[in-house]
Structure formats: C-alpha cells, structure tokens
Amino acid sequence: MATxxxxxxxxxxxxxxxxxxxxxxxxxxxxxxxxEDYEENPELDPxxxxxxxxxxxxxxxxxxxxxxxxxxxxxxxxNE
Numbered sequence: 001m002a003t004x005x006x007x008x009x010x011x012x013x014x015x016x017x018x019x020x021x022x023x024x025x026x027x028x029x030x031x032x033x034x035x036e037d038y039e040e041n042p043e044l045d046p047x048x049x050x051x052x053x054x055x056x057x058x059x060x061x062x063x064x065x066x067x068x069x070x071x072x073x074x075x076x077x078x079n080e
Contacts, residue, residue, distance in 0.1 A: 003022075007014040011038070022028065040046050059069065067073045 005020055006017045008017060009015075032071075061075075062069060064077070065075050070074045
C-alpha cells in the first residue's frame, strides 16, 4: 500500500506536516519528489512531451465524436 504525505526538511530530518499512521521501528522506502524540479527543468514533467504521442488518424471529427469512435454510440451531429 502506498501512502503519500507532505513533509518539510528542517536541515536534518524530514518532518511530516500532518499526522501519520506508520508503525514505529518498521522500515519504509521514501521517494522524494519536489514540484520545484519541474519548474527548474520542465522536461522532467511526464506531460512535457505528450504531443510526441499524437497520431494522425485521418478522422476529422475525432475530438467531437470521440464517444462514437470509442464506444460505438450514435454520432452527436451529422458530418457535412
């Protein structure tokens, strides 16, 4: 089970901002993620290069009629 918590580094230790429910003496693995990393280096943001995943489907009304193409529902409007 993963738990996310906000902490503050006081120069020596990480201190939780809110109350936490962890077992004393038990070993935990911590992943440090700082929002500032994305501000300094936006390429680290997973969404930075999302445009590179775009695919030209050749379907001109895909954005407007996505339910039709995904789920087979009736089209919302007739294509002219």
